[in-house]
Amino acid sequence: MPRYNPATIEPKWQRYWEEHRTFAAPRLPKGEKLYVLDMFPYPSGNGLHVGHPEGQTATDITCRYQRMRGRCVLHPMGWDAFGLPAEQHAIRTGTPPRTTTQKNIDTFRRQEKMLGFSYDWDRELSTTDVNYFRWTQWIFLQLFDTWFDEAQQRGRPIAELPVPDDVRAAGESAVRRYQDEHRLAYQLEAPVNWCPELGTVLANEEVIGGLSERGGHPVVRIPLRQWMLRITAYADRLENDLAQVDWPESIKALQRNWIGRSVGAEVDFFIGSAADVGPNGKPAPAAFKAWRTERAAKGFPRTAGADVLRVFTTRPDTLYGATYMVIAPEHPFVERLTRPEQSAAVRAYCEQAARKSDLDRTELSKEKTGVFSGSYAANPANNRPVPIWVADYVLATYGTGAIMAVPAHDTRDFEFAKKFELPIVPVVDPGSSADIPRDEVLAGTTVYTGAGVAINSSSYDGTSTAEFKERITTALSQQGFGRRAVNYKLRDWLFSRQHFWGEPFPILHELDTDGHPTGAIRAVEESQLPVDLPEMPHFKPHGRPEPPLDEAPRDWLYPVIDGKRFKRETNTMPQWAGSCWYYLRFLDPKNQQAFIDSEIERAWMPVDLYIGGAEHAVLHLLYARFWHKLLFDRGLVSTAEPFRKLVNQGMILGEDGGKMSKARGNVVNPDDVVAEYGADALRLYEMFMGPLEATKPWSMEGVNGVRGFLDRVWRLITNERSETLELNAAVQPAELTGEQARVLHRTIRDVTGDIEKLSLNTAIAKMMEFTNFFTKETVRPREAMEKFVLVLSPFAPHLSEELWQVLGHGKTLAHEPWPTFDETAIKEDTIEVPVQINGKLRSRVTVPADASAAAIESAARAEPRVQELLAGKTIAKVIVPPNGRLINFIVRSEAPLVITSRDFQRAAEQRFTTAEFLLEHDRTLDALYLAGYAVECTLKALVMYLTPPATMNETFERLKSSAKMHYPEHLKEELKNLDCLLPIDLVKRLRRFEWSTNLRYESGRRPAGEVRGYLKTAAATIEWAKGEMQ
C-alpha cells in the first residue's frame, strides 16, 4: 500500500544527489553560465527559520529550471558566522566561539540539506574559516593600499599618490603620515558609540534611538581611535551605478536616500580674528572690507580658514534672508566665538548637549533649544552682521557643522527664530496660489519652503528660485565667498569593533624601545597572512573600550619582525566584512594562491540573481558594492557591479499576523513542518503563499492544502492500492486527446513563463489546474505525465524524482531537458466572446478562434438573448478591441414615450401609482421616465424651496415654469398631482436613489433591463413624497 511518504522518499533522493554530486558546478562554466546566490545566513543558535527557505526555494526553483534549460548553473551556500551571540555565549559559558559556531553551522547544514536545495556543497564556506578570512584580511590590505583620485573618480595604489613638495621636504615620516591620511582604510580619533553593556563600540547604524540595535542597551559617546573606510569617496559612483543594475526601484531609492546626495553651495561668513572684532562682537567694517578685497583677489580657499564660518546650503538663493547663524555644540569654533558675557550660558548648554544621548535629542526635537554666543558674522550678500547661535538642531557631522539660518524659508530655522525672537525676513514670494497664505509669508508669520520669485534680495529681486540659485552661486565663486558644493548624508564607515569573534586586522603598531606605540603603523606582509585569532584564556569583558584581544597571549600580541617589536591591532572587523565578498570566494573557494582566480572570476561574474531579505537593502548591499568597486579599480575583478538582478523576499509573519518571535510564541520550526508534511510540501507552501516580495502570514492549514496537492499528484501517477510501487492503470502510452494536449501545453507554457517572472504562486496554481483536470481523465497518456513531472520537479524535487523513477527512468531528472510547448496545440478551434451592451456583460457567443471583428459582430447579433436586448434599439456603435476578446454594443433607445392622461386615470382607478401601473403593463421605459422625472422634479423643488427667500407658492410657480420648458404637456399633470413641497428629511431618502438615472436614461445609455430596481425605489419615493404632502 505505498502511499506518498516524504519521510522515506526525501532522504533517499538527498542521498542520491549527494552521492552523484548531481549539482556540482564546473570550475569554469560550460556553455551559458548562471550564477544564482542566496544571502548566506548567520547560523544562529535557534536553527533555521521558515523565512530562510523562502528566498532559498525561489532560487532553487530558478536553478533547477535553468539547469534543465541547459544553463551552467552555480548555486552555492555558506555561513556568515562571525557575530556577537557566539561571543556572548562564550562569556557566559566559557565555550570557545569557534565551537559554538561549528555546532550551529552543523545544525544549519543539516536543515538546509533536509530541504533538498540543489546547492553545490563542495563550495561551502564560512567567513570564520582561516582560509576564508585570510583573504578578507588581504582585501583590507588592498583598501589600506589605496587612495581615491577625485579627478579620475577611482581608487589607485597609494604609491601613486602625489605628495606635495612641502610634505616631502618634511621627511619620510611626514610622507607616511600624509599617505595614511589618504588611504581608503584610515584611523581616526572619533567620538564613537560605546555600549558598556555589550562592551563594544557600535556603528551609527547599530544604534537606534540611543539604544543598541541588539539588546537595546544604552549607548554613550566617547572618543576612541577607530578604523574607518572611506566609502564617502565612492558616494557618487555608488549612486550613479544603480542605473546599471536590475534591482527593485524601492531598494534603489533606499540606497539613494542613504547616500543622501544634495547639491547646493558652500558659503563663507566672515568672523575675523579677535583683533577684527569690535566690543559688541561684530566684525569691524574695515577688517571685513579687507577680507572682501582679499577674497576677490585670491578666490575661495579649498579649506575654510579660521577667519570665516563656512556653511553648506541647498538654498543659496535665500542668502539675503539669512538673519542669523547656528553652529553645532561640538563645532571647533564654539569656544572662540563665545563672548565673555555669554560664556557661562554657552558652556552649560554644550555640556548638557554632550550628555544628551541621541535618544534625548530625538525626543526633545519638538522644542528647539540653543544659546547666543555673543558674536556676529558678516553676511557676504548684504554685508549685514548676523548673530551666531549655538544649538543642537545643527549636527556636527553633516555639512560643515554650521548653518546660515533663513527662518522665513526653513521650518527648523523658523521654529527657532520664533522661540528666540530673531528677525524673519522673507526673500521668496510664493506668488498667489490657493493653498499658500501669501500674505502671511510676506509678513514673515508663516514659513514657506517652496520655490517662487526673489524679493528683498537687492538686484536679484524678481528672479525665479532656480535661476537665482545658479546666478548667485556663480557670483559667490567670482567674489571668492562661495562655490558650488555637493554634500552627502553618507558618512565614512566605522570599520572596527571591540570583539574577539571577528577578523583580526592585518596591521601592526610600531613600538619604541620602551614598548610605547610610536603612532606609526604598517601592514602585515601578504606572505604573513593569515593573522589567525589566538587561543584565549578567558572571555570575560574587562569593562574598558579596548578590545578583548588586548588580553591575548603576549607572543601573539607582540610579534618581533626584523628585530623590531610591534603590537598587533586588537580591534577586529565588523560582521559586514565577511559578507562583502563571499560571492567571489564561492567561485574559487579552495584557492590558496589568490582570493580568486581571475579567469574564473571573469567567467562567472556577475551574480545573475541575488535573493535575500530587505533588511539588507541598505547596509550589506552598499558595503559589498563599495568593496567590489575598490577591487574593480585595482583590477582584481572585471565588473563594476557585483549583483545584476536583486530580489527581496518578503517577511513571513506568524499565524497571528505578527512578527515571528519567541516572545509571541508563534515561531514555526522547519524541522516540525518537514516531519509532518515533508520538505516538498514546505517548499511548495512557501512559494504558494503569495508573491515572493510580499509580507505574508503563515498558515498550517495552507501547508496541509499543498500537501493535499502533492498527494493528488502521487495518486495521479501511482497505484496507491497496489502492494508495490507501480504505475496507476490510467497512465498508458496513449495519444493525447486534443483537450489533453491543450491542457498539457498550456501548463508547460504558463509555468515556464511564471518561473521566468518569479511568479511562483501562480505557477503552482497552474499545476494544480493540470492535476485537477487529469484526475478526471480515465486515460492519462504517459507523455503528459512525464512532462508534468519534469515541470513540477523544480518545485517538489523529491516527489518528482520518485515519480520519474516510477515512470521507468533510471537516473535523476535534474538534467533532463525542460519540456517545450506547442502553441498550435494550445490554440482552441473556437473561442467564447463576451458580449456587452453598453459596457455590461449580457451574453457570450462562441466563434471560430480566428473570427474577424465583423464575424464576431454578426455572431453576436444572431444570439437570441442579444437580439432580445437590442430589439427596438438603435446601435450607435460597436466596439471590438484589436485582440478580439470582447464585443460591446453601444445602444440608444428610440422607443417612443407614450404616457397619456388615460394612463393616469386608469392607474388611479386601479389604485396604483402611475409608475406602478406602467410597470405592471411592461412599459418599463415609460415608467422609468416618469419615475425619474418625478424624482427630478422633487429634487428641483427641494432645491428651490431651500433657496431663500422663496415661499412655497413661489417655488411651485418656478417649478411649473421650469417644467414647461422641458417636459411634454401631459407630464405636467403628474407634476401638479405631486403638488410638491417637501420636508427636509426627504434629502436623505433621495440620496439613496440614484437620481442621475433619469439623465442617463435620457442620453440613452441605460439598458432597459436595469429599470426595475430603480423603478421600485422611484415609485416608493414618489408615493412617500405624496404622503408627506398631504
Add this chain to the structure above:
RNA sequence: GGCCGAGUGGCGGAAUAGGCAGACGCUCGGGACUUAAAAUCCCGUGGGGAGUAAUCCCCGUGCGGGUUCGAUUCCCGCCUCGGCCACCA
C-alpha cells in the same frame, strides 16, 4: 515630518500596454462511498433580489471626483495600514 509600498470574498491571494473581477488554495456547507469514522471523490460557497425552474437582474476591488464605449488597472484629491529614514541645512 520625508521617502517607499499596500488596501480586492470568511481567509491567503488571482486578474493591470484599460476589456468576462474573485484563478488556485484554505475555510465552511451539501452529497457519494462506508455499519461508522477517517481518507477519497463530486457539487456549492462575494452580497442582495426575482422566479416552480432553466435562468435573470442589481450592487460590488478603501473613500470622493475625472478620463473612457468600458476603470481593480490610468489621472486628481483624500482616508487607513505597513516598512524604512528621521532636526541631513
